[in-house]
Amino acid sequence: xxxAPPKTPTVPDRPPCRLYLITPPAIPDLEAFAATxxxxxxxxxxxxxxxxxxxxHEAAIRQAVAVLAPIARxxxxxVILNDRPDLARATGxxxxxxxxxxxxxxxxxxxxxxDAMIGVTCHADRDLAxxxxxxxxDYVAFGAFHPTDTKDTVHRPSPDLLxxxxxxxxxxxxxxxxxxxxxxxxxARAGADFVAVSAGVWRHPEGPAAxxxxxxxxxxx
Numbered sequence: 001x002x003x004a005p006p007k008t009p010t011v012p013d014r015p016p017c018r019l020y021l022i023t024p025p026a027i028p029d030l031e032a033f034a035a036t037x038x039x040x041x042x043x044x045x046x047x048x049x050x051x052x053x054x055x056x057h058e059a060a061i062r063q064a065v066a067v068l069a070p071i072a073r074x075x076x077x078x079v080i081l082n083d084r085p086d087l088a089r090a091t092g093x094x095x096x097x098x099x100x101x102x103x104x105x106x107x108x109x110x111x112x113x114x115d116a117m118i119g120v121t122c123h124a125d126r127d128l129a130x131x132x133x134x135x136x137x138d139y140v141a142f143g144a145f146h147p148t149d150t151k152d153t154v155h156r157p158s159p160d161l162l163x164x165x166x167x168x169x170x171x172x173x174x175x176x177x178x179x180x181x182x183x184x185x186x187x188a189r190a191g192a193d194f195v196a197v198s199a200g201v202w203r204h205p206e207g208p209a210a211x212x213x214x215x216x217x218x219x220x221x
Contacts, residue, residue: 014166017188017219018047019212020174021077022198025054027064034067036208040201041075043209044216047194048117050097052082065091078117085111085118095119095138100128105135119174124157126165133171140165141196144177145187148199159190166191181214188219195219 021040027033037049049072051064061084069079069092080095081088085108088096095117098108108118119139120132129140142157142165165173175192180200187195197215204211 014193016221017184017192018045018194019215019219020048020050020194020196021046021201021212022050022052022082022196023064023068024198024202025052027053030064030067034071036202037068038071038074040208040212041072041077043212046075046077046212048078048080048094050080050082050196051093052097052198058087061087062091065093069093080117080119088112088116097121097141105132105137109136124161126161129165129171129173130169133169137171139172139174139194141174141176143175143196145175146178146180146183148178159187162187162191164191166193181211181218184215185218185221189221 049068051061051068053061053064061081065079065081072079078094080097081091081093082097083099083102085096085098085103089112096108096112097119098105099121100123105118105120112118117138118136119141120137122129122132122140122142124142129142132140142161145157145159162173162175172193173191174194174196175187176196179187179195179197181204184195201208201211201215
């Protein structure tokens with residue numbers, strides 16, 4: 001199988017790894033969380049906010065997007081919806097993140113249109129990632145790199161996967177799974193363009209805003 005488009009190795013000069021924030025899987029008080037999100041996004045650079053509610057009825061997802069998306073956009077943060085290209089388009093999200101069981105990348109692209117951002121979960125499988133890159137994914141996600149209780153995981157890739165990807169493929173890669181302020185720098189150094197974080201921000205002992213600030217400091221390697 002052919003690889004995705006190669007690139008000239010530029011790892012030493014690449015931009016700093018950025019934070020990709022994921023909502024908690026459940027948000028009991030949406031208005032209170034909105035205020036927390038606003039404070040967190042004001043504390044430092046965040047590339048994207050993925051709205052990921054598990055499980056959630058369509059009405060709850062729509063409401064979450066309606067409340068959270070304007071906050072994200074005030075901070076120039078892209079809004080990504082998990083799993084549902086149809087809802088992502090209907091609610092005006094900037095993109096969608098799909099797993100291996102959420103329909104094909106081609107179907108998501110047809111639904112979302114040519115300008116939307118589409119990310120694909122690739123676990124620890126470089127072949128899946130190459131297929132996604134060749135199919136037009138805007139980023140691929142590898143993980144879980146560390147144990148996490150945010151979702152059930154069975155894959156545990158080596159950080160070397162990020163290094164190989166960064167050195168050979170143009171499409172950005174996202175590291176996900178159990179990432180905290182204490183381990184993020186290693187993944188950034190290995191080659192992650194983004195680190196996707198949920199509990200590492202929302203459950204940080206000093207609060208989400210402090211977590212975002214610290215992530216920004218430690219990702220600038």
